[in-house]
Amino acid sequence: MTTPADVRNVRDPELPGRLLAVERDALIPLLRGRAEGDFALPVAACPGWTVRDVLAHCSAAFTRVLERRFEAGVFSPESNERDIAERAEWTNARVVDELERGMAEVGPVIAKSGGALDVLALGEWVHAGDVRVAFGEAGAYAGAGLPYALTLLGQVTGGKGHLPLHADLDDADEPLRLGDATGERPPARYIGDGPTLVRLYAGRPVDGAAYELAGAEAAELNIFGD
Structure with missing residues (x-):
């Protein structure tokens, strides 16, 4: 795997769409091959949510972006719960259909957002990993999308002015620089x-993972926390 060495200050507007296209090709066949009961499995990273809830949240988020529905409070916990509730009577297949459409079509809209929606693509890719964890799949946050996700992580953390970090990755040819080093x-x-x-x-959770982190606490890295 190769990863650009420094992407903090250069935004690639097409990158979120590329990440989602790669993930769509991997995730959608996985979902269509699972038993109906698997959609009721709990997702540890999202307490109180099932696999179906996570997928409904993701598909709804993409539809909102495609339809340019950004009312006050959008993507808040309350908004997310309403989106899930609106899909309560849908079949699992319909939720997956909406998700597939969103992953296929949302890239150009994100590209035109000036970076404001880049984190959405990254977040939805992470949720795909959450679903794989619930399914007991290996390589939950890896796979073909990982190089794109790491590069997008550099863009997002740089745009957010997040704390600077130099990452020497075991599975990359070049170091990755994240956050704002100015x-x-x-x-x-x-x-x-x-x-x-x-x-x-x-x-x-990173329980049991072998890594070293110096100059920051793990909790400081979280870009999705409050």
Whole structure:
């Protein structure tokens, strides 16, 4: 796997769409091959939600973007719960159909957002990993989309002015620089693999993972926390 060395200040507007296209080709066949009962499995990263709830949340988010519905409070916990409730009578197949359409069509809209919606693509890719964890699938936050996700993580953390971090990845040819290094804080240092780095930034458990983090606490990396 190769990863660009420094993407903090250069936004690739097409990158979110490419990530979602790659993930669509992997995730949708997986979902269509699962038993109906698997959609009721709990998702540990989203307490109180099932696999179906996570998928409904993701598909609804894409539909909102495609339809340009950005009313006050959109993507808040309350809004997310309403989106899930609106799909309560849908079949699992219909939820997956909506998700597939969103992953296929939302890229150009995100590209035109000036970076404001880039984190949505990254978040939905992380949720796909959450679903794989619930299914007991190996490589939950890895696979073909990982190089795109890591590059997008660099863009998102740079755009957010997040703390600077220099990542030496076991599974990449070049180091990855994340966050905003223009401030006074010296960059933190991470040594480990790409999936564990994604887990840290997404606030997912990393129990048993072999990595080193210096100059920052793990909780500081979470870009999806409050």
